Amino acid sequence: MPTGLTQDAGWQIGVSKTLPQPLSAVWEFIASPEGIALWLGEGAVLPSSPPPAKGTRYETADGVTGEVRGYRPGDRIRATHGATTVQVAVSASGSDRTVLRFHQEHLASADERERQRAHWQAVMARVAAALGRA
Numbered sequence: 504m505p506t507g508l509t510q511d512a513g514w515q516i517g518v519s520k521t522l523p524q525p526l527s528a529v530w531e532f533i534a535s536p537e538g539i540a541l542w543l544g545e546g547a548v549l550p551s552s553p554p555p556a557k558g559t560r561y562e563t564a565d566g567v568t569g570e571v572r573g574y575r576p577g578d579r580i581r582a583t584h585g586a587t588t589v590q591v592a593v594s595a596s597g598s599d600r601t602v603l604r605f606h607q608e609h610l611a612s613a614d615e616r617e618r619q620r621a622h623w624q625a626v627m628a629r630v631a632a633a634l635g636r637a
Contacts, residue, residue, distance in 0.1 A: 507616045512588075514610035518623035521602050524634050529593050529601040530577050532634055541633070542591055542605065542626050543582065549574075586611070603630065 508514055522529055532538045534551045544563030549555045549571065559571040561582070572588065573581040579592035590606045605623045610616050 505613060507613065509608075512608035514612060514616045515606065515608035516610065516616050516619045516623060517604060517606040518620065518627055519602055519604040520627050520631065521596050521600055522631060522634060523599065524601055525599050526577065526593055526595045526601045529603055529634065532630070533591055533593065533603070534576070534580065537633065538630070541629050543569075543584065543589065549580070549582075551576075603627065 504510075507516060533542065534549075536548065539547050539549050543549070543561070544565060544567055546564030547561045547569075549559065549561060554574045554576050555571045557571055557573065560568065561570070562568045567585050569583040569585065569589075571580070571582050573579065577593070579590055581588065581590040583589075584607070587607050587609045590604075592604045592606070594602045594604075596602050605626060607619055607623070610619060
């Protein structure tokens with residue numbers, strides 16, 4: 504089976520980076536309106552308090568719709584995004600470092616996987632830059 508192709512989730516891509524901020528700071532940003540706009544899409548709104556229930560729907564400014572599949576505060580958010588599923592997760596790496604991961608599955612093809620790799624790398628760079636300003 505080619506790299507990135509799975510039997511259950513089809514084509515998928517994951518991008519991760521260790522950031523020099525504590526988990527709480529990374530989570531607060533990722534779950535904030537600014538963070539949601541960066542990774543889920545401009546215009547998408549997910550309330551952080553109380554956390555959105557499974558099935559909460561959203562729409563981006565570009566017209567992409569989806570719904571929350573899981574939301575564990577301080578850990579991960581999983582949501583459909585059009586025909587795909589996107590997950591953002593955080594985990595502590597020491598006392599003041601956090602691993603941030605983006606994962607997307609159910610992609611249509613190897614070409615879409617490569618496009619999304621570039622997309623998630625750019626999102627990661629924007630998140631790292633935004634956290635660096637904080």
